Amino acid sequence: MSWSVSAKGTPAEVRGQLSEQFKGPLAEKPAGLNDDGERKTVQLVAEMIEQCLGTFASEKTVSASANGHISFAAGACQTVNVSIVPLP
Secondary structure, rough: OOOEEEEEEEEEHHHHHHHHHHHHHOOOOOOOOOOHHHHHHHHHHHHHHHHHHOOOOOOOOOOEEEEEEOOOOEEEEEEEEEEEEEEO
């Protein structure tokens, strides 16, 4: 299972875009992610990004993206990547 979100703009614009995108993986089962651990990870990532966006000036342009994948091939293994970058 995997998920991803990304947005660019002011912190407020990014918040709005990501809020809509996070609804997909966090939707009630079966529409969203099926694994509760991965759903919790996505929720925590969303909260962390929200906190980080609060550190930027309201007029600053930023790019934020996050993605994750969970595999059960050799036991549960979860990978998550998060990037929040101020743009010139």
